[in-house]
Amino acid sequence: MPDWRQYLRARLGPLGLRHEREEEILTELAEHLEDQCAAKAERAILPPNRVEPIEGGTDWTLLAREIRHAEEETMSPTAKTLWVPGVSMLFCSFILLLAMTRLVPPAIWVNPKAPVLLMAPWLLSYVVFGALGAWWSRRAGGSTATRFFSGMFPFALHLAVFLLPAILAIASNVSRLGEHDQVSFLLRIGLGWVVIPGAALAIGTVPFLRDSANV
Amino acid sequence: MVALTNSIKRGSAELAVLAVLKGQPLHGYEISRRIEQQTGGLLRFTLASLYPLLYRMEKRGWIKGAWETNTNGRKRRCYRLTTTGRKQLAPMQAEWRMFFKALNLLAGVSNA
Numbered sequence: 001m002p003d004w005r006q007y008l009r010a011r012l013g014p015l016g017l018r019h020e021r022e023e024e025i026l027t028e029l030a031e032h033l034e035d036q037c038a039a040k041a042e043r044a045i046l047p048p049n050r051v052e053p054i055e056g057g058t059d060w061t062l063l064a065r066e067i068r069h070a071e072e073e074t075m076s077p078t079a080k081t082l083w084v085p086g087v088s089m090l091f092c093s094f095i096l097l098l099a100m101t102r103l104v105p106p107a108i109w110v111n112p113k114a115p116v117l118l119m120a121p122w123l124l125s126y127v128v129f130g131a132l133g134a135w136w137s138r139r140a141g142g143s144t145a146t147r148f149f150s151g152m153f154p155f156a157l158h159l160a161v162f163l164l165p166a167i168l169a170i171a172s173n174v175s176r177l178g179e180h181d182q183v184s185f186l187l188r189i190g191l192g193w194v195v196i197p198g199a200a201l202a203i204g205t206v207p208f209l210r211d212s213a214n215v
Numbered sequence: 216m217v218a219l220t221n222s223i224k225r226g227s228a229e230l231a232v233l234a235v236l237k238g239q240p241l242h243g244y245e246i247s248r249r250i251e252q253q254t255g256g257l258l259r260f261t262l263a264s265l266y267p268l269l270y271r272m273e274k275r276g277w278i279k280g281a282w283e284t285n286t287n288g289r290k291r292r293c294y295r296l297t298t299t300g301r302k303q304l305a306p307m308q309a310e311w312r313m314f315f316k317a318l319n320l321l322a323g324v325s326n327a
Binding site: 024025027028029031032033035036039057058059062063066067069070071073076077143 | 242244263271274275276299
């Protein structure tokens, strides 16, 4: 039998991978060629000492490139379909909130029309973030659940940044309020900072939860 | 058209590999042999089409390769389906069934 490793090394050239991995790939491909050659010899298609026609039509440069590309695919499917789109949307929503608190003049915050002036565009942006997260995840091949959770990532920001301090605030500063007022305060905070933004995000994800008909 | 062809080719090749690995772990040559045998020679994998695909699928966590030594003392890299790969199989089969159904409605192409 010919030295298949030598045969492959001469045709593929250096693959540009880690030495151990490159050796492993050469061994594996050599084993394949040896099996293929043995099978053909057994069926009397090819004399055992003839090697050239076995993978005669192979574009070795293309094969080397394809192997390199396959090996360079480092991101896991979960990272591609959930973490990257989700964290990106979380980051965008965080930046938007930060920008709003820094850039919006205080007069607008105390304006009676603040809910309309600030809440409406802010919630609209959440519909967009939800949609973008789900679309990105679908584009990366995410399942329905993954798409939904990718779009809902900014919701975590609300739970972490607003809900917890709100509860702490109730526990410390609002304790002088009556029980009814405390419940009402908690409901208002929960509704405004958690439920409504969460619903906006969820609405955004909806159009992208169905599978795309694109091939 | 090129993108469509590549997408179909890659998708069908992945399904073929997942389907043959469903039964048992196999090494590369055996995977290609089984696919050829089970499709009556209609589907044929070459060295160039099989291994980049296997490496890509392994990177995605759908299959896992491990070196094994057989009774003749030959070292082979055997691939087995992972839990993630197993989960991919059913939706992929459903997708292809839907695809053939759509083609059948459109152009009378039956997958039977």
